Amino acid sequence: MSTLQLIFLTAIPFLATLCSSFSPEHPTDPRILVLLDDLAIRSSHSIFLNSLQSRGFDLDFKLADDPKISLHRYSQYLYDGLILFSPTVERFGGSIDLAAIMDFVDAGHDLIMGANSSASNLIREIATECGVDFDEDPGAMVIDHISYAVSDTDGNLTLIASAEFIQSEVLWGSKKIEAPVLLWGIGHSSNTTIMCWVSWMVIVLLSLRLDWIWCISFEHCGVSLESKTTI
Template sequence: MKTLFLFTLILQLACFIFAKTNSLSGNRVLVILDKEEDKKEYSIFFKSLKERGFDLSYTTASNEKLEIIKYEESLYDHLILFAPETDYYENDINAKQFIEFIDKGGNILLAANENTGTIIQDLLYEFGAKVDEPKFTVFDNFVHNSTTPNVLAIEELENKISLDKLEAPVLYYGTAIKSSNKNPYAKPLLVGGPAAYSWDDTVVNKAPLVTGNNIVLVHTLQAINNSRIVMTGSTKMFTDKYINSPVKINDKTYKKSGNLDFITNISKWTFQEKKVLKVVSSKHHKVGETERPEYYTIKNNMHYEIEIAEYNDGVWQPFNATDIQLELIMLDPYIRVTLKQQPITNPNSSTYAIDLMVPDHCGVFTFKVDYRRYGLSWIKESDVIAIHPLHYNEFPRYLIQGLPYYFGAFSMLVGFIIISILALYHEDDSSNNKVNKEASTKKKTN
């Protein structure tokens, strides 16, 4: 019996040591709940996270030992905020500290509901969004689960960030998120249908404040430092009940909802398990050479190439795109050109390259690739190098554009030589001179 217990303990320890997560940000996840008993409602979702190698820690917003940053260091890599109704977090944790956590590279998955407290409201405001009025939920009298009329059944994605399409409808019951549309780094992932509206349990006696596609159900944000945030107005979409619930829309019937597949994919995106780009290498040099020069001379022919890899589910693979651009900048871009993807020779990355002529302008230039496409992590690669003018012995002796000036100068020179020769070697006729002298003498005597 002792041997079996010891073997089990060693096995568990080995699994803990060698457990590997696919997240590039780390595997430490803190789950903050309103109440400890709420943990049972999300068992399937939490189990899927553990199977992917995450180390989950659970706490409540009222826990006196609650901490996310200590000695200016993040204690966790990711946060799951399932405590929307709490108005006060212990240890003065507020929206400002959550923003600091994001600035340090952390990722957040948060869920609100129809009774959202001030902490989550303040945090959403920082992200350029807000929840609808208290007690207001989203309804759609045309697109909903037939067995539960108050529950929306969403079949299409607004933006294909984490997955391409939904295999089954996503069940949603919760409040509406209203986006200010002023944050260029935020995009909706799920929105309401044309007939959706937000209202409370009372009779609708006036036009709702938010309707149709203006109702955001799941909102995403990717910060400048590539931290990722997912916001939703429903905690119930993560529950076991909604994951296992059958769905019926008109004549279509599904044994299970698409909630598990959807929340799995959005959590993978949030925790940086997919859609992550990195620059493997970049280089530039003169055509025909291999080493980076100390400087370029105007009108030099140069070669630039950059190697990019994409990370998905634990695997680095070639990244395919047709819109990666190189800019040669001195205050403003002098050249902006699209890089061409080269034949793939490395199974883990792809190379983009271009041959071009450097600008006919001397100065200090920045060679920059700044690629920002929503859903993918931003990449920015730059190098600063000088472009010199031509040396005195590198200028061309004659230019085709100067032919008229050359002709004028040489014609003047030839004319001057001819006139000089005529002036030097021309002699007057002597007989004509005598006649002219006699004629002038006669005129004087007369």
């Protein structure tokens, strides 16, 4: 199983019309399909997954190559959201493929995806369709020569500390995040033409070792992103 490194998508700063369909505090569409590279991810990422379940989301865990998985039955969608924690999958099982996932998102459903430097071509294609291109060099990391964490001892400036992210009760709840967030992640670029009609939700995964994660929904539009950084 490929290790999912810690990643956090944020904007420093950014303005956005945030989607409400995947509210972490008050879920209204609770049935979520979670596709995994390995079922061990349920344990290694239990903090994040348990936090969703504690808020009322019904998570259906499946291996990404399960031959029986499907997003719909008889033209009716079975899930309200999709979580892809399967960065190395080359081909999904069942009836799920790139087109099926994009149709699912286009229909107003939500997508959360985690990836790392070992992301497969399929995962890269999904990201590209949503307006994000991962660097072709799997070793390319985000570097900040100013806001790097001084405690980072390797000297490569890839561990970034930032306290500049949107303050939103929709995303974070009522408790304010006081300490800086450590960011570390793979290099990527964004297609602003596509992203202008994608709603982005920032997901905090502290201590979960994810490399790149984001949530999108096409149900609410009007997004303006000035910049973003990953961990």
